Structures are given as C-alpha cells and as structure tokens.
Amino acid sequence: MVSLYEAAVLALLAGGVFFGIVAAVGLLRMPDLYTRAHAASKADTLGSGLSLAAAAVVFGSGLPTVKTVLLLVFLFITNPTAAHAISRAAADQGIEPWTTEDGGDDG
C-alpha cells in the first residue's frame, strides 16, 4: 500500500527524473552550443528542484529541510551563472548561434 505521503514523494521524484531526461534528450537533439545550454541548464533547474523537493518531503519539517531549500537557492544562483559563463565565452569566441536558416532538421 502506498500512503499519500509516499505518493507525493514518488510523484516529485518522477517529475525530477522526467525533467532530467528531458535535459539529456535536449542536449543530444539540439543543434548548437547555445540551444544545448538551454536544454542542459533549464530542464535541470526543475529536474533537480523536484528531486530536492522530494528529499525535503522525506525529511519532514526540520533542519534538513531548511538545508534542502538552501541547496535549491544555491542551485538557482549557480546554475544560470554557469550557463551564462559558457554562452558568454562562446559569444566572445565568435561562435554564431544556429538559426532556422542554417539548415533543416538534423534529427
């Protein structure tokens, strides 16, 4: 039997895994660095966010939950910073973004 509590944890985890997979799929399917940075950094925020939320629910109220929230805060600060650093470095190197004119579907 699955209690409501366990169901919530499972749902959050499933959501986290789903967005993690979306990030991986996006990384493989996207055509260039910038679009890949979108896929890798974005779906990840929700993927890791939901997973951490699941962990917070498991811990219940208390200090570990506060720490989980702090983890999330730091993820939300560092994740876009890293994505920005990568894409800015690419732009500084003169890498031109892919556009729809650059070609059809590369599957």
Place this chain on the structure above:
Amino acid sequence: MALIRTFHEHHDNSDCCQLSSGRARPVGGPAARDCGGPTVTGERLLVPVSESSTLRNTVAYAVRNAVEGENRYDAVHFVSPASRRIAGEEYVESARELLDRVEVWAGEDLGEDDPDLTVETALIGVDAYLFSPGDYVELLAGYAEDNGIGSVLLDPEFNPGQNTPLLPPLEAELDGAGFSVETAPVERGTRRERLVRRASLGQFVLLAGLSYGFYLLIGGSLAAFDLVTGAISAGIVATVLWRISLTGPVRPGRLLARIARMLVYTPYLLYEIVVANLAIAYVVLHPSLPIDPEVVEFDAAVWSELPVTTLANSITLTPGTLTVDVTRQHFVVHTLTEGARDDLLDGGLERAVRFVFYGRAAARGPGPRERGDDGGEDS
C-alpha cells in the same frame, strides 16, 4: 582588399628620415614622401595589436573611426610586434595567427558597403631585440615612417611582451615622438575593475551577521562550542571580505523591504520557471524539434549591479531564454522559441525585478517592447 605583409628588421631606417628628428608633424605627415617612401595620398592609422581582452573592440573602434570618425583614414595598419629572439618562434607564430584573426574581424566590421578603406596587417620586429618601451616606439615609428603614418591608436590592454605594463610609457614616448596618439575608448574586462571599495561599518556588521547566521544554520546547534567557532569564522570572513562583498551603504529599512518583496518575487519566478520548463520539455520532445533560435538585444530599465544580475540570472533560469552578455543594462539574450522571445520582450520578469528593487510604482513601467525596443540586433 586586405593585404598581409611581413616586415623584418624595421630598425634599419638609414634609407629614410632620421628617427630622432623631424617627426613632429601633423597627422599623416609628409615625411615619407620627402624621403622617397611610398606616396601618401591620405591619412593612415597605425594600430599595434597583441593578444588582449579588448582587442576585438579596439579593432571595431579603429575601423568605425576610420570610416566615419572625425578624422577619416584611408588605411588602417594593424601591426603586431613580435620578436623571435626575445619571445621565441611560438610567440611569432601566435602573433601571425592573431593578425589573421584581426584581418577577419576588420573585414566583418567593414561589411560590404565601404571599399574605400584599406586594411593592412604586418608582423614587425621579428628579428629585432624588443625590450623596453623605447624599442617598441622605435620599431613602431620605423614602420609608421616607412608607410607615411602619423596617427596611432592604442588598445588599452596592448601588451606585446605579456609581462610588464607597457602602455603608459609607450603612450608617452609615441606622443613625444610626434605621433598623434589615442587610446581606444573600449570597455575593459571586469577584471580591471576595482575589487576593493570603500565600506562602512554597517557592511561589516551585516556581512558578519549573515555569515554567523549561516554558520549556525548549517551547524544546526546552538552549543557553546558552535557559538564560539561561528563567531570566530564570521569575524574572519567579514574582516577579509567586507569591502568586497557588499557595495553601497546599508539601509536596514530598504533592505528589509527588498527582502520582503523578494519573497513575493520568488513564487512568481518559480511559477514562470515551471510553465516555461513545460514549454521547453514539449519542444525538446516534439518529433520535429520546433525551435526557432534568435539572439535579441534590448536595454532593460534596471540600473546598478545587483538588479541587473538578478534580472540576468532570472532570464537564464527561465527556460527558453539565456543571457549571453550584459554590458551595464544592455542585454544580449539568446532565445529558443518565438514564445520565449515574446515573453521576454513583454517584460514580465523585468517588471518583477523592478518591483523587488525599486518598489511597486516602478513595476508598472513599460516593458522593452513598449519602450520601442523590438529586440532587433541593430541596436
């Protein structure tokens, strides 16, 4: 159009005017003509180049200035001083590659509408000894002499030896040698900004308090041992970083108001992230991958560092938009889909950030599109 020439031994000027005299002349001086050099038809600009963070912008400035500046130039000469004897063959090779890059950049900046400007690149001083600023001045002056050049544009980060700062003495010596010298007014990298600033006691107390609170929170105990070690750690952190971490004076009232509004902002941001994440998941998993990436630029109506950083990070956090570069409040954002682009230019996030930092009234201002900024790349 562009021509690559490689020069050696530019120290030898015996067939031309004396280096030490007669160079105090106006821009594009006729000295080269006087002594039988190539005929000078117009004004020419000399730009010494070396690997630097501001080189790309310097090239852009040189070309733009030559084409439409106050003093128009017929030709821009990019020269790279590289001494094989001092810096080695590898450095000469990298200087050669650098010149290739500069040439491509200049071509890009010229576009196709101005064929009147000649761009030349040259590797100079390969077999010379280049030690002091004086050596460089002599070398550059020799090259300028041979090519009838009277004006020099310096990259603010020009440093061919990659050791000691060369620019101030070089600037002075070139000026003293009679050239009209200008340093390109380009933005320097952030690493040159002053890291340590004036700070008040309020900042120290705030930083120490934050560190102490964080220490106790992570430690999870209020035992005497933790209280003491936490106080020591917070003291060390605040002592070392109080003039770096926080900018501007601390105003407790405003700070609390901002924190409160930040708490309102966070759920909004989370909601935006979730909605946009679902949209991106749809795009990524869609069999035909319906993306339409485009880079948009706009000026955000936020000022100072922290709000700009918050907005930039929020833009990046919101899927479908990725902040590529920010200069003051000019944003360069890579957008993945049409929808993400529309949301960005409607300015929802920007209004929210204004709300956090400047209060409710500021949030009602127009978004980028209503300000007439359509995100075009031509700005």
